[in-house]
Amino acid sequence: MTAPLRIAIAGLGTVGIGLIRILQTHPQMIAARAGRPVEIVAVSARSKGKDRGLDLSAYAWEDDPVALARRDDIDLFVEVIGGHEGPAKEATEAAIAAGHHVVTANKALLAHHGNEIALAAEETGVALRFEAAVAGGIPVIKALTEGLAGNEIARVLGVMNGTCNYILTRMEDAGLTYEEAFSEADGLGYLEADPTLDVGGIDAGHKLALLAAIAYGTRVDFDAVELEGIGSVTIEDIRQAADMGYKIKLLGVAQMTGRGLEQRMSPCLVPDTSPLGQLEGGTNMVVIEGDAVGQIVLRGAGAGAGPTASAVIGDIIDIARGLRLPAFGQPAASLRRARAARAAVPAPYYLRMALADKPGALAKIAACLGEAGISIDRMRQYGHVDQSAPVLIVTHKTTRSALDEAIDAFSGTGVLVGTPVAIRIENV
């Protein structure tokens, strides 16, 4: 057997400890598959003395992750600290400059600095791998960069944040409050260090930007992702959407159109009988549509210690085997700058509003929709509460701009109570 692959791990939280657990549990299996042993040489985290439930005494300790990244007794640096600036970025850059391969789970870092980091890795001749960064344990980066490399990609979409899916499904299925569901997701190790990244759709937006870059051979452009989180989704929306046969999901879609690259991450309704509609808990689903292969659906755990560490060790084994692929599926210098297009592909929409208890109220709203060229597919009105009645409308396909025009016109009718909620429907 050849010399071991010597690794250093920066970050001993959910993912770092998950990785060490796999390496300690299956050393022979990993060595057999990698063709050489994978050995942990040194580790770093904020607190040396913390009990992490594993014996770490065989590994050298570094307080500073940058010093860890520069050690001359390692071949590969694993960055599982998190954050797009600060120690994660500095240590990753230091590892590459020192000629070490890098495996990271950090989508924030790559969404903001992936182009430069990939370029630096290629110039230095080291591998940069990030399977864990997108949809946790689902091998979606591998699927796109390897198995589907011969396909022109029509669309990539999916549920890419375990926390949001967990919160939405627990609120609906178990009747938990947002706060209760959030706290359970925390206990399962799903949350980012800053959970506003999860519920604000930003973490999922990071992942979508990485997938879009690979799918379309474009530079990572996170700033162009149209983002909306789950903060405005209420329990009424969840219940009333269910009444109409839908589930609410934080759904990302990347698509190259004649106007440029559309990337959007927002709450959407999907049919409750569809594979996306049946996605429970921290599970993620990524749907890839290729011209030769057709539709591929990948489903699995998107967060948590085991699934995320599974993706990290997969990358490490690939590097130990000598597999060298460009991080984004083609040389970083060849990634082109895509024109960013606002999402304009028409879709049906769900509209929820409250209308005053006045004759002709519904007719006025229907007229505004008609004037904006929007036709109604289905409609439901609930009983009056406090002089107003909740109304749900499902439209036929329309554009968001036509819908916004109609919603603006609603305000002039004098029958609208409060602000309407509009959610796109994806019949995937």
Ligand SMILES: NC(=O)C1=CN([C@@H]2O[C@H](COP(=O)(O)OP(=O)(O)OC[C@H]3O[C@@H](n4cnc5c(N)ncnc54)[C@H](O)[C@@H]3O)[C@@H](O)[C@H]2O)C=CC1
């Ligand atoms: N938890 C999950 O399910 C998933 C996490 N990720 C990504 O993996 C990375 C790590 O996430 P978690 O393990 O959940 O985070 P965590 O918060 O559980 O652990 C972070 C670790 O980094 C260490 N750290 C923080 N600042 C440091 C510094 N200045 N110097 C040295 N160590 C420092 C902490 O002490 C801790 O051990 C993040 O980029 C996250 O986005 C990716 C997919 C899933």
Ligand SMILES: N[C@@H](CC=O)C(=O)O
């Ligand atoms: N916070 C993320 C963790 C994995 O990327 C999520 O909830 O999906």
Ligand code: NA
């Ligand atoms: Na993955």
